[in-house]
Amino acid sequence: MLDDLFRLVRLQDLDHLIEAYADPERRKLERGMGFKVGKRAVLRQQREELAATISPALVGRYTRLRGRHSRAVVLLRDGICLGCFVRCPSSVVALCRVIANTCESCGRILVVPRGRGPTPSAHAEAPSFAARLLASP
Numbered sequence: 001m002l003d004d005l006f007r008l009v010r011l012q013d014l015d016h017l018i019e020a021y022a023d024p025e026r027r028k029l030e031r032g033m034g035f036k037v038g039k040r041a042v043l044r045q046q047r048e049e050l051a052a053t054i055s056p057a058l059v060g061r062y063t064r065l066r067g068r069h070s071r072a073v074v075l076l077r078d079g080i081c082l083g084c085f086v087r088c089p090s091s092v093v094a095l096c097r098v099i100a101n102t103c104e105s106c107g108r109i110l111v112v113p114r115g116r117g118p119t120p121s122a123h124a125e126a127p128s129f130a131a132r133l134l135a136s137p
């Protein structure tokens with residue numbers, strides 16, 4: 001499931017690239033800066049291939065959220081949703097380490113960066129809670 005989330009982050013990046021390249025001024029600006037501007041059709045193809053590797057339910061959830069938020073998938077850092085900057089309850093933080101979870105305030109999908117998570121001192125109960133979730137069928 002967490003691999004799906006990280007692919008979802010890449011999908012969101014591709015969506016933003018596709019949107020940016022729809023703007024002729026932006027393409028001209030990037031060409032002027034020496035960037036090779038890709039073709040939208042190629043980006044769309046890559047997007048479709050990537051989306052096919054992610055759980056359809058998660059892609060559907062992401063697509064619905066993109067109607068409300070430009071960034072539907074955001075980082076959860078030190079217990080704070082970087083979409084709305086509200087501190088999430090420790091139970092939400094713990095769940096984000098094992099499943100796709102959403103911010104209770106803004107509804108965005110939360111991602112904990114690899115190698116990061118709640119600090120043991122701040123969320124001492126989190127590892128055992130997450131371990132129980134992983135162990136449950």
Ligand SMILES: [Zn+2]
Nearest residue numbers: 081084103106
């Ligand atoms: Zn939020």
